[in-house]
Amino acid sequence: MDFMSDSGRNQRRFRTFNVIDDFNREALGIDIAVSLPAGRITCYLDKLAEYHGYPLKIRVDNGPEFTGNTFTNWAKSHGITIEYIKPGSPYQNGFIERFNRSYRTGVLDLYLFNDLEQARKVVEEWLTFYNTERLYEALNNMTPIEYKILRQAVLFSTSVLY
Numbered sequence: 001m002d003f004m005s006d007s008g009r010n011q012r013r014f015r016t017f018n019v020i021d022d023f024n025r026e027a028l029g030i031d032i033a034v035s036l037p038a039g040r041i042t043c044y045l046d047k048l049a050e051y052h053g054y055p056l057k058i059r060v061d062n063g064p065e066f067t068g069n070t071f072t073n074w075a076k077s078h079g080i081t082i083e084y085i086k087p088g089s090p091y092q093n094g095f096i097e098r099f100n101r102s103y104r105t106g107v108l109d110l111y112l113f114n115d116l117e118q119a120r121k122v123v124e125e126w127l128t129f130y131n132t133e134r135l136y137e138a139l140n141n142m143t144p145i146e147y148k149i150l151r152q153a154v155l156f157s158t159s160v161l162y
Helices: 038-052 069-077 090-108 116-132 144-157
Strands: 002-007 013-021 026-033 057-060 081-084
Touching (some): 002 090, 013 038, 013 116, 026 090, 026 116, 069 081, 116 144
């Protein structure tokens, strides 16, 4: 998980909260708002968990949204381990940094948004493309969704059922 920022046509800055799954590089979601405090972050993560489930571990930087009581108590209440990267070491969270670069060049650098609703619409369309059409060399030239489905099928077929 990580944050990015940009500004719209009116020069008003906004932030994005990007969440990916390191396992299959799937972009689980991007929340967009002028302000993204820890309370909003935890609500957004609860929303994502309704579909994807809660993770066992989350890797983040040492930003105030991730080190304060709101976030750490939320993680503890869901049995989630927080893995903090070393300050100034973004390479320790390489998958999200790689995703951020793709998102920056594929969306934020290409559009000058009129408002946050337009930004959300464009981002949602791009996320669909990113997860279902964009091939990823590290995933044997599959999309994140194809890789996830294949791995789930392999895990299920090798499971012992009683």
